[in-house]
Amino acid sequence: MIELVDLRYVHLGSSSAVDASKWAQEIYGLEEVAQENGRIYLRGDDRDHNICYYDGDPKDNTVGIEVLDYDALDQAARHLEANGVKVTWGDDEGAIVRRCMKYLTFSDPTGNKFDLVVRPFASGRRYFPSRDAGVHWFNHIGLKTKDAPRDEKFWCTLFNFTANDWIGDAPLMSFDKVHHRFALFPTNEAGVQHINFQVKETDDLMRSSYFFNDRQIRIVFGPGRHATSGARFLYFEGPDGMIYEYSCGVRMIEPEEEWKPRQFPFTPDSFCVWGSKPDIPEFKD
Numbered sequence: 001m002i003e004l005v006d007l008r009y010v011h012l013g014s015s016s017a018v019d020a021s022k023w024a025q026e027i028y029g030l031e032e033v034a035q036e037n038g039r040i041y042l043r044g045d046d047r048d049h050n051i052c053y054y055d056g057d058p059k060d061n062t063v064g065i066e067v068l069d070y071d072a073l074d075q076a077a078r079h080l081e082a083n084g085v086k087v088t089w090g091d092d093e094g095a096i097v098r099r100c101m102k103y104l105t106f107s108d109p110t111g112n113k114f115d116l117v118v119r120p121f122a123s124g125r126r127y128f129p130s131r132d133a134g135v136h137w138f139n140h141i142g143l144k145t146k147d148a149p150r151d152e153k154f155w156c157t158l159f160n161f162t163a164n165d166w167i168g169d170a171p172l173m174s175f176d177k178v179h180h181r182f183a184l185f186p187t188n189e190a191g192v193q194h195i196n197f198q199v200k201e202t203d204d205l206m207r208s209s210y211f212f213n214d215r216q217i218r219i220v221f222g223p224g225r226h227a228t229s230g231a232r233f234l235y236f237e238g239p240d241g242m243i244y245e246y247s248c249g250v251r252m253i254e255p256e257e258e259w260k261p262r263q264f265p266f267t268p269d270s271f272c273v274w275g276s277k278p279d280i281p282e283f284k285d
């Protein structure tokens with residue numbers, strides 16, 4: 001079992017990294033941390049970075065997840081290889097790009113790309129948002145899956161993930177007390193399906209919904225409230241068609257709580273208890 005300790009970042013190919021960074025600052029409310037290594041690094045919390053854009057194929061996405069130390073990384077490599085998962089060790093140059101001490105790469109059965117990192121960089125400076133959106137924490141991602149039960153088994157047997165709820169076949173899974181860190185949504189390709197940052201309160205979501213309407217930013221779902229995690233949410237379209245989300249009040253499941261995962265049907269009511277209808281392909285029947 002590979003013990004993950006954190007979800008760290010998403011690196012995203014972009015048709016224009018400069019334009020994507022401008023959007024992420026002016027619209028999403030992130031802080032640009034650095035432009036180096038041919039990449040642009042941004043963040044929405046006090047860690048080094050959570051999002052990184054580079055000029056490249058927008059379908060080329062890599063998710064950074066963290067293990068505790070070097071021994072854990074060695075053990076993870078052995079465990080993945082023993083289970084038939086191809087592992088590629090990272091080099092020094094790759095570690096500089098990822099802003100961590102050491103890493104390896106692998107893919108899930110759908111073909112989603114992951115960096116397993118050790119000691120990703122912290123930051124000596126606190127997060128200073130570029131817009132008052134209320135963003136304060138990089139929280140979770142949606143991932144595309146070609147076979148949700150297969151990929152759920154991959155994450156829940158090789159890693160310390162457990163499914164806390166399902167909507168249809170889509171598992172909402174976590175390795176810590178956050179209700180979900182990965183949510184797997186069935187489709188026919190690999191890639192990051194959406195990116196979530198937590199905002200502080202419902203007022204932030206409502207303020208942003210009016211801010212987006214004024215600027216012709218396409219809201220694709222919400223404002224609403226998830227039946228599963230209880231989070232209030234707002235989904236909208238960013239550069240290269242990527243879906244970004246704000247949410248607040250995501251359910252925390254404490255270890256002592258005897259949480260029983262629930263099966264929701266794949267219907268709009270399971271995604272939103274307020275009645276908002278998604279305009280997101282993976283959330284529709």
Ligand SMILES: [Fe+2]
Nearest residue numbers: 140194196245
């Ligand atoms: Fe989400």
